[in-house]
Amino acid sequence: MKKILFVIFLVFSKLVFAQDSAQLKSQVRHTIDEIRDFVAIPNDAMEHADINRNLTWLTKKFNDRGFNSSVLPTSGESLFFAAMPMEDSKPTVLFYMHFDGQAVDPSKWAQENPYEVVLKSPEGDGWKNHSFEDLNDDIDYNWRLFGRSTSDDKGPIVMFLNAIDLLKKNGKPLPFNIKVILDSEEEKSSEPLPQAVKEYRDLLQANFLVITDGPIHPSEKPTVTYGCRGITTLSLTTYGPIKPQHSGHYGNYAPNPGFQLAQVLATMKDSNGKVKIDGYYDGISLNEATMEILKSVPDDDSMINEKLAIKSPDQVGSFYQESLQYPSLNIRGLGSGWIGEKARTIVPESATAEIDIRLVPESDGNRLKNLVKKHIQKQGFYVLDKAPSKEERLAHDKIMTIKEGTVTNAFRTDLNNPYGGFLVNSLQNSFNEEVVQIRIMGGTVPIAPFINELKIPAFIVPVVNPDNNQHSPNENLKIAQIAYGIKAFYGILSSTLPN
Structure with missing residues (x-):
């Protein structure tokens, strides 16, 4: 009898699984069609x-x-806000995503x-195009959608909406009040956001914040x-002859601004990539427990090196996750005169380095910028915030x-926060896999205003593929990740918070 019941259970389980699948x-x-429709609107x-x-x-899709x-x-472009009808007895989750995208060069x-x-x-080392008519009921999850904002960040918005559809189809009660705030200027630093969060504080109030942006861990x-x-950011410009x-x-007489700039930049880091500016890493300490958390992330540094085609990484940290716990100092662009086929035999009039500084919670962006400026002054430079006059050129x-540039602050929520534990358990139950827990990611999402103003914990739950080419040509979204995203949202929004 037990064997018969077990067989019936297995058959029933397979039927339920097949039905769910x-x-x-x-x-x-349906999500694919809706993503196509949304992406078709330039952003x-x-x-x-x-x-x-x-x-x-x-507005139409959420309504x-x-x-x-x-x-x-706002003082810039408008934000989009949506909420399900509220019930006082339920906790409230606020979702943050963005619908603007990077500019494109077709x-x-x-x-x-x-x-x-x-x-x-x-197909091999490349890609084969298909008609959308080729997508039948047996969708190949290895295929991909290519287009601007498919992954960053329109795709996740549509996944969220379709998870809501699925919850309704299955008659699943929502244990949460759900609020959604969608940013329109995330790709240009969300400058109006801090004031907007202050202004709309009561509307945005929630128990915790879930950010859906960026890729899942490379382990998938x-x-x-x-x-x-x-x-x-900082923009640094040195000067040579006025023309x-x-x-x-x-060539042996007029000072060359390219060499001047290179010399001062070279004083900022040592040969191991560590910043030499006094006080740059102040306030940062990593105890043994924190190091264990960082080491638990299943990174393979040798694979990262292979992907980047580098023999040895900088030594700011002893491994990848540790390196992200410190503020960076990065030359994101460098230019002087003409290069390549347009190169000319001239002494340039100026040279410019564009710098970005990635911040961690222990570092203050304005303080680090001031440290960089003081360091430059110690190298003998007369510092201005505008182009020099002829008189200033002759005097220095x-x-x-x-x-x-403006400052977007870092944030970090305690890894023992109960809402974080809820999200981890929800994903574990949905996918039957251990969840990768990352202390802080390398990229930037403008979330600090929510944390500072609403006083709520925040967590990033990414859903798109790690190799999505966000911000770059040929941005893409793996169809498997659409299924993943719907399932992740479904699991979170149908799970009850523990008492």
Whole structure:
């Protein structure tokens, strides 16, 4: 009898699994069409009309699912807000995503229009194009959607909406009040966001915040990240002759701004990549427990080196995760005169280095910028915040113009936070896999205003593939990750918080 019952249980389990799998694939197919529709609306945050068209699309799609939505004006582009009808007895989760995207250069893409999604399958070392009519009920999860913002960050928004659809189809009660805030300027630093969060504080109030942005861990395991680095920038310009001069006539006479800039940049780091500026790493200490957490992330540093084609990494940390716990100092762009086929035999009039500084919670962006400026002054430079006049050029041997960018702060939530534990358990139950828990990720999401103003913990639950080419040509979204994202949202929104 026990054997018969066990066989019946196995057959029933397989039927339920097959039904669930078919239902999920059907929802994935619908999600693909909705992603195509959404991506077709250009979303460059520099284009006001683009943002407005996206807001119209979002309003309709969220309202169709039973959300009450609002367009929230800011000092820049408007935010999008949506909420399910509220019940006082339920805890509230606030989701943050963004619908703007990086600008595109179509000439760099392997498709005519980056806003027209193209379906491709892997073939050898390249990709084979397919018609969307080739997508039948048996969807190949290894195929991908190529297009701007498929992964960063329109795809996750559509996955969220389709998870809501699936919850309703299955009659699943929602144990949470659900709020959603969608940023329209994330790709240009979200400058209006801090003031907007203050202004709309009561509307945004929640028990915890879930950010869905960026890729899952390269191991492709479910991932929860407890923080992200912040960012600020500096633009450094040195000066030579007031106009470019013939290098034969003035090459040993007119100071070369490229060499001046290279010399001062070389004083900022040692040969191991560590910043030498006094006080740059102050306040950061990693105890044994923290190091164990960092080492638990299943990274393979040799594979990272292989991917980057580097023999040895910088030694800011002894392994990849440790390196992310410190503020960085990065030359993101460097230029002087002309290069390549356009190179000219001249002494340039100026040289510029664009610097970005990734921040951790222990580091203050304005303080680090001031440390860099003081270091430059110690190298004998007269520092300005604008281009020098002729009189200033004649009065000082070494001049540098420094222009500062805004500061987006870092955040980090305690790894023992109970809401974090809830998210980890939900993902473990959904995927039957150990969840990768990351203390802080390398990239930046403008979340600090929510934490500072709302006083709530925040967590990043990424859903897209690690090799999605975000911000780059040929951005893509693996169809398997659409299924993953729907399942992740479904699991989180159908699970009850422990008492």
